[in-house]
Amino acid sequence: MTISKTDPNFKHEVAAEPGGEAIKYCFACGTCTAACPVRAIDERYNPRKIIRMILLGLRDRVLESDFIWLCSTCYSCEERCPQDVSFAEIITAVKNIAAREGKLHPAYVTQLELLKQFGRLYELEEFDNKKRAKMGLAELKTTCDEVGKLLEES
Secondary structure (H helix, E strand, O other): OOHHHOOOOHHHHHHHOOOOHHHHOOOOOOHHHHHOHHHHHOOOOOHHHHHHHHHHOOHHHHHOOOHHHOOOOOOHHHHHOOOOOOHHHHHHHHHHHHHHOOOOOHHHHHHHHHHHHHOOOOOOOHHHHHHHHHOOOOOOOOOOHHHHHHHHHO
8 A cells, every 4th residue: 555545535524425524533443343243254354444444544445345235234333432433324424425426335236237228127928927917916017117217327
C-alpha cells in the first residue's frame, strides 16, 4: 500500500452518505467482528478491517471488493457496539457509493438483468400457471414488460 493509492476524504464521503455518519464514532474495538455471523463463515468479511480500510482511505480497495456485499444486515454488530455504531448502516452507505459508481456485485447485475427480462427474478412458464390453477390460484403473466421499461428508463 502506498500513500498515492489512498483517499483521505473517503471517510468523510462515507460519513456524508445517509447511514454512514457513525463511521466517525468507531474506534475499532472489534466487538462488531466478534458478533458477526458472516465473519464466522467467511474470513474475508471482517467489520473491523473494513472500518479500518475506510478510515485509512483505501477507497478503491473497499468499493471494488466483494466483501462489502456479504453483510447480512443482522444488526448483531450494532447491538453489541459500545459506541452505538451501526456497522450495517455504514456498509449500506458504502454499497450506495459503490452502486453509484457502477461497481455492483455480479449477483446484483444478474438480478437486474432478470428483472429487465422477466419482470421478476425467475422465469415463469406455463407449467407454473398450471400448478397454480390446480391450487386454485390466479394465473400470472409470464412476463411483466412494465418492470423492464421502468428499469430501462432509470
